[in-house]
Amino acid sequence: MLVSRRGRIGLWVATAVVLAFLYVPLVVILVLSFSSSKAFIWPPPGYSTQWWVRAFHESGPRDAFITSVKVALAATGLALVLGSLASLAVNRFRFFGRNTVSLLLVLPIALPGIVTGVALNAGFQQAGIPLGYLTLIVAHSTFCIVVVFNNVIARLRRLAPNVDEASADLGGDLFQTFRYVTFPLARSAILAGGLLAFALSFDEIVVTTFTAGPGIQTLPQWIFNNMFRPNQLPTVNVVAVVVVTMSIIPVYLSQRLSADPLVGIIDDA
């Protein structure tokens, strides 16, 4: 018996209150997106799907969504390669400045987003590179590398070191060891890191503001630009509900990944 009866009840109540705090705002927008009224009358006077129909006929949010997916895919691809390479290096070798590498990688998200944004903007300006898709993707991959790195290195550290040695003893060269031993064992961690990187990029707006060219609009930027226009608010509601619902996908996938049968084996190793 760790906690007294009274303590348990108190913790139950506190947990329920915090969960309500987390979910009530999201539920309110869900309900409002089905309201029959344009004004945000609470509770809604009636229900209809008119805003949903209207939102799906608008090209603005759709184009912005496609832009966001493209940028996030490109940034995730780059981050996966760079983050995995860095984690293999830091895990396998002892070298001068090894701790500094982890620090350097975490810096873009440890520092406030606006600092990273202004810095990258100043950097691109000094280098004479015009802002556009390229700068946006480069900026996004820069802060996505660390989530891949963290995920993969956490897995590599838990792998028994003798797995590599066994592979070498059996005549496997470095590439074969990676291809047949390290990669299969780290695969789910790499995937989880990629998922996290994608979500991070898809959701980002601060660094985006400073590094995207004038003609580019990601989904977060579209939401931000439209929430101050009263006429557009019903559409923003619908987009908001869609985006929140979509966030269930990565949570579901990461749950599946952590339920990966490999994890148990590695933990026991």
Added chain:
Amino acid sequence: MQLGGLLGAPLTWMLVIYLGSLISLLITSLYTTNDFTGNLVKTVSLTNFRVLVSDPTFRIVTIRTVFIAMSVTVIDLVLALPIAFFMAKVASRRTRRALAVAVVLPLWASYLVKAYCWRILLDPVGGVMKQSLGFSPGFGVVATVLVLAYLWLPYMALPIYAGLEKLPDSLLDASGDLGARGGRTFRSVVLPMLTPSIVAGAIFTFSLSLGDYIAVQIVGGTTRTMGNVIYQDFGGGNLPQAAAFACVPVAIMAVLLVAIRRTGALENL
């Protein structure tokens, strides 16, 4: 040789793009802009930093932002402790998994959508809070603290939960057997062992709050934080002044991290 192959690409990327950008941020902060043409004047001077010190606006904005970030951190700590403790030490296995998903889900939901939801709730004129509860704090500092606390809560809750999971139940039993009540056990056993997790969570919530300007624009009304002022200077074409002020949150985080490092909490992360 093999080390170079693995580390070369990610290290070059981070050094050239990120560190290069931070350095050009510093260099840009020493430039000025021409008042008439708005062009960058590339002569080095401390003008921008002198303005930071002499103009009281910057000082007030800095103090206000630090105050907001501290309030957010304290609120998140108070909210996260009971739910994390409940998850780690009281809930059954199944409830624990469900709660973990429930806490993680909003973390994946779009930052912007969450801030937007609160805008609809808090609106002082026709907001949902006003209509259903009869009162609303309106847009301002209070709303900013509330919304930032909402946004960053999972960043505090998850490390604390991870820390509590590692805390052996037997220690709590031992403390109880030695006659300590719940409060005493919490203060003398749980809290000291949990400090590294709390520090990790606090670094997130504090740093994220320090640089935020989007949520402030959405629910802050006329409130101005460091992020807003940097963004305004940037938008007004005065990149050097923006760059100089962007050094302030970096300096604050650096001082904070060094101070925390001295206490030894970072090594246990």
